[in-house]
Amino acid sequence: MSSNESNLADRLGHYVVLTDAERAALGALESEERQVRRGATLLEEGKASRELFIVRKGWLQSSVLLGNGGRQIMRISLPGDVLGLSALAFDEAPETVKALTDATVCPFDREQVTGLINSHPRLTALLLALTLAERTVLADRLASVGRTPARARIAWLLCDIFARLRIANPDHDAVHVPLTQEEIGDATGLTAVHVNRMMRGLADDGIIERRGSVVRLLAEDRLFDEANFTNRLDIATSWLPRAG
Amino acid sequence: MSSNESNLADRLGHYVVLTDAERAALGALESEERQVRRGATLLEEGKASRELFIVRKGWLQSSVLLGNGGRQIMRISLPGDVLGLSALAFDEAPETVKALTDATVCPFDREQVTGLINSHPRLTALLLALTLAERTVLADRLASVGRTPARARIAWLLCDIFARLRIANPDHDAVHVPLTQEEIGDATGLTAVHVNRMMRGLADDGIIERRGSVVRLLAEDRLFDEANFTNRLDIATSWLPRAG
DNA sequence: CGCACCTTTGAATGAGATCAAAGATGGTGG
DNA sequence: CCACCATCTTTGATCTCATTCAAAGGTGCG
Numbered sequence: 323m324s325s326n327e328s329n330l331a332d333r334l335g336h337y338v339v340l341t342d343a344e345r346a347a348l349g350a351l352e353s354e355e356r357q358v359r360r361g362a363t364l365l366e367e368g369k370a371s372r373e374l375f376i377v378r379k380g381w382l383q384s385s386v387l388l389g390n391g392g393r394q395i396m397r398i399s400l401p402g403d404v405l406g407l408s409a410l411a412f413d414e415a416p417e418t419v420k421a422l423t424d425a426t427v428c429p430f431d432r433e434q435v436t437g438l439i440n441s442h443p444r445l446t447a448l449l450l451a452l453t454l455a456e457r458t459v460l461a462d463r464l465a466s467v468g469r470t471p472a473r474a475r476i477a478w479l480l481c482d483i484f485a486r487l488r489i490a491n492p493d494h495d496a497v498h499v500p501l502t503q504e505e506i507g508d509a510t511g512l513t514a515v516h517v518n519r520m521m522r523g524l525a526d527d528g529i530i531e532r533r534g535s536v537v538r539l540l541a542e543d544r545l546f547d548e549a550n551f552t553n554r555l556d557i558a559t560s561w562l563p564r565a566g
Numbered sequence: 567m568s569s570n571e572s573n574l575a576d577r578l579g580h581y582v583v584l585t586d587a588e589r590a591a592l593g594a595l596e597s598e599e600r601q602v603r604r605g606a607t608l609l610e611e612g613k614a615s616r617e618l619f620i621v622r623k624g625w626l627q628s629s630v631l632l633g634n635g636g637r638q639i640m641r642i643s644l645p646g647d648v649l650g651l652s653a654l655a656f657d658e659a660p661e662t663v664k665a666l667t668d669a670t671v672c673p674f675d676r677e678q679v680t681g682l683i684n685s686h687p688r689l690t691a692l693l694l695a696l697t698l699a700e701r702t703v704l705a706d707r708l709a710s711v712g713r714t715p716a717r718a719r720i721a722w723l724l725c726d727i728f729a730r731l732r733i734a735n736p737d738h739d740a741v742h743v744p745l746t747q748e749e750i751g752d753a754t755g756l757t758a759v760h761v762n763r764m765m766r767g768l769a770d771d772g773i774i775e776r777r778g779s780v781v782r783l784l785a786e787d788r789l790f791d792e793a794n795f796t797n798r799l800d801i802a803t804s805w806l807p808r809a810g
Numbered sequence: 811c812g813c814a815c816c817t818t819t820g821a822a823t824g825a826g827a828t829c830a831a832a833g834a835t836g837g838t839g840g
Numbered sequence: 841c842c843a844c845c846a847t848c849t850t851t852g853a854t855c856t857c858a859t860t861c862a863a864a865g866g867t868g869c870g
């Protein structure tokens with residue numbers, strides 16, 4: 323069940339050198355493990371939930387349903403991500419979270435966050451900064467969907483995914499992307515049919531290569547360029563409280 | 567210069583009963599006032615900035631510029647809002663902030679946030695919750711722009727503005743909206759021309775009334791309905807740390 | 811190996827963009 | 841106080857990018 327590793331601690335460790343106490347506090351959030359089957363729903367829009375999660379393994383998606391049957395995918399979550407943070411603002415989940423692959427998550431409840439805030443100011447500040455970075459990525463995504471043509475939106479989504487995967491795996495440039503074209507459409511505000519044509523275009527132009535659901539990046543610079551992508555993975559740390 | 571009122575304290579006071587110490591800490595953030603002319607830029611995308619602001623008076627907008635000349639407006643800021651929080655995650659502003667009307671803001675720097683986090687866990691938790699609520703609103707906006715037709719997007723924007731104005735002014739239903747149709751377009755991912763046609767449609771259908779830039783809400787329920795709007799202004803407080 | 815789901819391609823349609831030009835509005839300086 | 845000019849709004853005509861509809865291949869899993 324519990325491993326003495328912590329995905330979240332590893333991630334935060336990129337930004338600051340964690341104290342043992344901090345590492346222990348983060349590890350406590352990952353003391354419980356839950357297996358999730360591909361397709362299973364972890365959180366449902368509108369349903370009560372005070373649970374949060376840290377992703378240990380697998381891919382998940384957060385989405386909302388529109389009145390007209392449409393669906394918007396807000397974010398793809400990867401290992402090391404925190405999920406369901408909005409439980410800290412709302413008693414009812416604003417988004418549905420579904421597993422795209424078999425996944426392992428570590429659930430904890432919001433009272434554990436209360437404890438963290440009370441005793442670890444620096445971790446709290448990091449959590450806030452991470453949340454703000456995520457908000458900024460969401461803003462970038464909005465700009466992409468609101469103000470760029472179909473091809474650039476697809477490019478942006480690929481950049482987002484690749485940039486994040488690179489952290490854990492700097493070498494890999496071929497990735498199994500467990501998203502159907504319909505889902506890519508729901509993330510970019512397009513129809514599956516149009517997604518298909520645009521992906522074909524990117525492949526024809528030698529920017530990506532596709533084999534089934536495996537995507538290989540052939541011309542990262544051109545993709546970033548078409549997407550107008552900004553990497554938001556580095557965060558400012560100079561203002562953080564002293565460790566303690 | 568300094569007034570002994572705090573917009574932010576008033577706002578947070580809606581959610582919890584603040585202690586004197588908490589009220590004082592928040593007041594300190596608003597000890598300095600700065601006047602901003604309509605059209606003036608407070609923060610510029612890409613430029614260094616460690617300043618944050620609390621809005622005291624006036625309307626402002628946050629936007630990003632796209633490579634192709636397009637612009638996406640992310641958020642309209644009103645009195646009581648915190649602006650420039652992303653300075654806590656990035657040394658360079660990800661968004662440009664511009665005053666839509668003459669405005670008064672209270673600047674403070676991010677080291678003051680450090681102090682707040684060190685000594686006021688409950689305020690820190692509230693700040694986190696507020697940020698998460700804002701992120702959720704951004705997600706709602708993304709769903710609106712990505713997955714609904716032009717008319718519904720305009721409706722959503724109006725709902726967002728009216729819902730927030732209602733807090734300070736529950737009675738008013740006619741509001742001077744200092745946005746050009748071009749700006750409404752930049753917020754909704756539409757052209758000014760199409761915004762014009764959609765607004766006319768909403769007026770023709772008796773949902774709103776327009777006199778110059780003053781908009782009156784005639785059928786709030788129908789507007790909310792068309793927009794698929796969810797009010798995100800209430801936040802959960804049961805998990806917050808005890809005051810102290 | 812058969813069925814459900816996904817991808818691919820073609821053709822027709824449509825929502826919103828683009829282009830163009832005529833009113834309205836309001837702030838500024840004379 | 842008024843006239844002027846810049847900016848914003850409104851409306852029409854045309855165009856285009858993406859949607860919709862339809863149907864033929866693939867793929868993988870039970």
